[in-house]
Amino acid sequence: MSIRKYLLVAVAFALTSCEKKDNIVNSENLDHELNQDTVRFSDLRNLFRNQCYSCHSQANFSFTGLNLDSYENVMSGNMNGSVAIPFKPLESPLYTKCTPAFLENPSLYNGGSRMPEDNETFFDQYPEKLELIYDWIYFGCLE
Numbered sequence: 277m278s279i280r281k282y283l284l285v286a287v288a289f290a291l292t293s294c295e296k297k298d299n300i301v302n303s304e305n306l307d308h309e310l311n312q313d314t315v316r317f318s319d320l321r322n323l324f325r326n327q328c329y330s331c332h333s334q335a336n337f338s339f340t341g342l343n344l345d346s347y348e349n350v351m352s353g354n355m356n357g358s359v360a361i362p363f364k365p366l367e368s369p370l371y372t373k374c375t376p377a378f379l380e381n382p383s384l385y386n387g388g389s390r391m392p393e394d395n396e397t398f399f400d401q402y403p404e405k406l407e408l409i410y411d412w413i414y415f416g417c418l419e
């Protein structure tokens with residue numbers, strides 16, 4: 277087998293095994309190498325500006341002390357702790373508070389409302405935007 281063919285097979289294998297691992301969302305030892313750099317904080321800015329700043333920004337309100345208006349503010353979380361835990365979307369309120377699952381079991385996520393509080397079904401209408409938050413955290417909360 278030529279070296280080029282060998283490399284192709286190796287890459288294909290790496291891609292398939294990575295895909296399988298993707299299903300185990302809670303595992304800590306995920307191999308993110310192939311997908312790293314895919315989602316950056318700047319990709320979330322418009323979403324946060326349009327849906328969250330009215331209640332979570334320095335210029336307006338900061339409910340629970342949470343500001344989503346800069347990378348530093350998101351990463352520093354609020355009085356309850358971190359809201360975005362790199363690689364762990366299912367443990368990150370920034371994601372879980374926005375999911376439909378939140379409505380079924382709010383006690384899992386410290387209670388309160390589903391976000392955005394003034395339009396709780398927003399992410400049902402735009403699931404790809406919820407996925408963006410998920411992916412951003414899943415790939416390590418890149419700046």
Ligand code: HEC
Binds near residue numbers: 329
């Ligand atoms: C209309 C006001 C409003 C909007 C808009 C809003 N929030 Fe909130 N948010 C709140 C309030 C009030 C709380 C505290 C009560 C609660 O947890 O439900 C809160 C709490 C939170 C928390 C929990 C913080 C903690 O201490 O656990 C997160 C995370 C959060 N919001 C994320 C978001 C995101 C992401 C958006 C935009 C997609 C958003 N919020 C939009 C009002 C809002």
